[in-house]
Amino acid sequence: MSSKDMILRTDALTKHFGGVGFLKKSPVVQAVDGISLEVKRGETFAIVGESGCGKSTLARLLMRLLEPTSGEVVFDGKDISHAAGPDLTRLRRDMQFIFQDPFSSLNPRMTVGKLIAEPLEVHAPELSAAERRAKVADIMQKVGLPAEHAGRYPHEFSGGQRQRIGIARALITGPKLVIGDEPVSALDVSVQAQVINLLGDLSRELGVTLVVIAHDLGVIRHMSDRVAVMYLGRIVEMGTAEEVFSAPHHPYTQALLASIPAPRPEGEDRMTTLTGEMPSPAAPPPGCRFHTRCPFARPDCKTTVPDLSAVEGASHQVACHHWQEIDAPAGAPQQAPHSAAAEERFALYRAAIEGAKVTPLTPE
Numbered sequence: 199m200s201s202k203d204m205i206l207r208t209d210a211l212t213k214h215f216g217g218v219g220f221l222k223k224s225p226v227v228q229a230v231d232g233i234s235l236e237v238k239r240g241e242t243f244a245i246v247g248e249s250g251c252g253k254s255t256l257a258r259l260l261m262r263l264l265e266p267t268s269g270e271v272v273f274d275g276k277d278i279s280h281a282a283g284p285d286l287t288r289l290r291r292d293m294q295f296i297f298q299d300p301f302s303s304l305n306p307r308m309t310v311g312k313l314i315a316e317p318l319e320v321h322a323p324e325l326s327a328a329e330r331r332a333k334v335a336d337i338m339q340k341v342g343l344p345a346e347h348a349g350r351y352p353h354e355f356s357g358g359q360r361q362r363i364g365i366a367r368a369l370i371t372g373p374k375l376v377i378g379d380e381p382v383s384a385l386d387v388s389v390q391a392q393v394i395n396l397l398g399d400l401s402r403e404l405g406v407t408l409v410v411i412a413h414d415l416g417v418i419r420h421m422s423d424r425v426a427v428m429y430l431g432r433i434v435e436m437g438t439a440e441e442v443f444s445a446p447h448h449p450y451t452q453a454l455l456a457s458i459p460a461p462r463p464e465g466e467d468r469m470t471t472l473t474g475e476m477p478s479p480a481a482p483p484p485g486c487r488f489h490t491r492c493p494f495a496r497p498d499c500k501t502t503v504p505d506l507s508a509v510e511g512a513s514h515q516v517a518c519h520h521w522q523e524i525d526a527p528a529g530a531p532q533q534a535p536h537s538a539a540a541e542e543r544f545a546l547y548r549a550a551i552e553g554a555k556v557t558p559l560t561p562e
């Protein structure tokens with residue numbers, strides 16, 4: 199990929215927490231460990247994994263809310279790993295964030311118009327009050343909120359509308375990249391679909407690149423162009439959404455897909471029921487970090503770290519010593535990549551996203 203086509207790149211990006219205590223050394227938490235990825239201009243790139251795999255830490259490193267222990271983050275051709283001062287202010291204009299609950303940290307006494315306009319005060323102080331109001335009205339209309347509601351307060355809006363306000367705030371400075379950390383996981387499925395559609399439409403219309411962090415594969419499948427699967431601080435598989443969902447090669451990705459829960463009403467979803475506990479990132483297993491939970495683990499998996507390397511087609515990469523044998527065990531039938539529940543969940547999202555009638559949710 200030429201650097202012109204690429205908006206964001208990380209190179210061996212690593213974040214370790216702790217390691218020095220007052221009286222004794224505390225264990226080092228290897229939250230993110232040597233991640234290299236590339237995000238193309240205009241695409242939607244998803245990062246997915248179980249709770250504790252390090253995806254929020256990775257998101258914060260990409261946003262330069264955290265400084266890496268080592269490695270680098272290159273945004274729009276510039277190394278931002280240690281950006282500070284005016285460079286950081288400029289970065290905040292070009293790279294914006296959408297959080298799970300954009301209102302938890304915002305002043306409930308500010309009107310929605312003021313909240314949406316807030317980033318302009320820092321990034322476009324030259325605008326007159328009238329110009330600012332016009333920009334707020336324009337972006338409110340784009341995210342599907344009536345401009346005449348600018349005088350209302352956050353509590354007067356529903357969850358989905360609040361997330362639209364969060365999106366308006368993120369887009370008002372005209373960023374090149376928007377990073378969403380679990381941007382729809384607090385919303386129920388039909389509202390999630392509306393917000394996903396909105397994000398897709400806006401990113402196409404405005405030419406914004408999206409990086410979406412999520413634990414829910416159902417959400418990811420229909421909104422992303424490419425997907426990276428994380429396990430214990432590392433990427434284990436990466437490729438187009440089609441490659442990763444239709445032909446997963448890593449046993450962890452296969453397990454995630456096979457154990458997707460059936461869709462449940464509002465917020466009752468839980469992620470996978472993979473067997474075994476995820477080891478602590480303060481004491482990650484040697485070799486392949488997944489070997490303690492992998493049904494296919496061999497002796498070399500316990501000692502040798504597998505590289506993330508290309509399988510058929512350069513876009514699909516997997517970090518597993520034995521993916522070829524796992525894919526086609528001698529004499530064994532091919533494993534179905536998805537559970538019936540996963541198929542049901544994907545169908546539900548597809549229907550919701552396409553605006554078709556949403557099928558009834560599976561009862562408890």
Ligand SMILES: Nc1ncnc2c1ncn2[C@@H]1O[C@H](COP(=O)(O)OP(=O)(O)OP(=O)(O)O)[C@@H](O)[C@H]1O
Nearest residue numbers: 215216227229248249250251252253254255256479
């Ligand atoms: N500031 C910190 N100091 C020490 N350890 C941390 C810190 N932030 C995160 N960690 C640890 O790093 C690991 C990865 O955390 P992170 O929040 O990035 O995971 P996650 O995949 O986003 O999980 P979740 O979905 O539950 O937020 C966890 O073990 C966490 O306890």
